[in-house]
């Protein structure tokens with residue numbers, strides 16, 4: 001039985017683990033339909049199919065030019081493994097998601113973004129080239145100059161164009177492994193939006209929202225900024241982790257415990273503004289210190305709802321969404337607000353210029369009714385839902401939110417991918 005990170009749904013599936021090009025070809029020829037799988041950190045059903053091809057044994061580094069910060073690796077190498085090689089040499093990932101336990105291939109296929117999207121854009125902005133295995137087993141190189149349509153469809157294409165086997169990434173020079181972090185308390189949504197605007201030039205920004213605060217405190221947040229420090233050297237973090245050993249009873253999570261946690265989190269900082277010198281690990285990957293934290297949501301699992309609204313919808317749209325969630329008394333331990341820069345050229349990449357909100361919800365009756373209502377608000381404001389977190393978006397909503405889906409499908413057909421690469425998600429979305 002296998003699932004995405006949200007542990008919903010669990011399905012019976014065959015997982016093939018090829019290690020050589022021949023084995024990949026054999027795996028492809030044996031399956032009518034299949035989908036690539038990395039480390040399974042996508043929350044929903046984008047990496048789920050009855051037949052899956054794991055890329056985890058394609059985990060070799062190919063080349064590292066430590067002078068110019070250019071790294072080539074196979075697609076199953078994780079960001080965690082990459083950091084172990086590059087940090088001691090003074091380099092960092094130009095874009096990183098909130099967990100380092102994702103593969104290079106998964107980061108490309110979801111075109112992940114981080115706390116610097118407003119400045120640097122998505123992961124694919126730093127990908128120079130990719131090698132794909134197409135549905136017939138042939139290899140195809142692509143980049144912005146070579147097969148550009150395939151490149152732009154693959155970055156953010158959720159594994160639906162082919163198997164990404166390897167790629168080349170341009171890294172970011174850093175002056176130390178430490179971050180100068182500033183935390184500012186924002187009393188409500190208006191205040192946190194002003195902070196994002198005032199700090200638009202900061203390298204990293206994010207806000208942790210208390211999604212159950214109401215009335216005048218609707219949207220109260222801890223707003224966090226970060227800049228790479230000049231001091232502290234290039235130490236890697238210790239490999240010590242806590243683990244959630246068992247699936248916890250879902251009843252531990254209810255509107256009271258979530259409200260209490262959120263209030264505690266907001267008030268844990270006494271001062272209005274706090275400056276700290278922190279290692280990059282707690283700054284970028286706070287959740288990675290607790291392994292299997294997804295078990296906290298109980299047997300039925302959970303889902304993350306992440307949407308982005310364009311700048312024009314701004315405060316008004318975000319207030320409408322937050323009010324709906326507050327009223328429902330559901331919601332998440334930590335909800336995250338980020339600022340996004342302009343959209344890139346990829347057909348299905350998620351970010352558009354504006355604000356993105358992400359919240360976790362445990363799976364329970366009528367949750368999807370609430371999420372459907374949120375979809376309508378998001379679509380009304382011309383925003384979209386992030387596919388790598390999704391497990392239930394309807395085909396009609398997807399096609400409204402991602403108007404370039406037809407172009408994407410045409411590329412899928414041109415490369416024969418529609419005959420081979422299918423996930424539960426792609427079938428649900430009509431791709």
Ligand SMILES: Cc1cc2nc3c(=O)[nH]c(=O)nc-3n(C[C@H](O)[C@H](O)[C@H](O)COP(=O)(O)OP(=O)(O)OC[C@H]3O[C@@H](n4cnc5c(N)ncnc54)[C@H](O)[C@@H]3O)c2cc1C
Pocket residue numbers: 005035036037038039040041042043046047055075076096097098099101102103104105106107109110111112113114157158159160162163164165287388389423
């Ligand atoms: C705690 C946590 C924090 C996160 N924070 C962020 C964040 O800040 N920003 C963000 O953008 N995302 C974030 N994510 C989501 C995560 O970065 C993406 O879901 C990522 O794609 C997962 O990579 P993976 O290797 O686990 O891929 P999987 O989950 O296994 O697969 C994800 C998708 O990529 C495809 N895929 C994987 N490998 C390949 C390959 N080699 N070739 C072709 N297709 C492939 C799969 O088919 C699937 O469609 C977060 C996830 C977690 C659990």
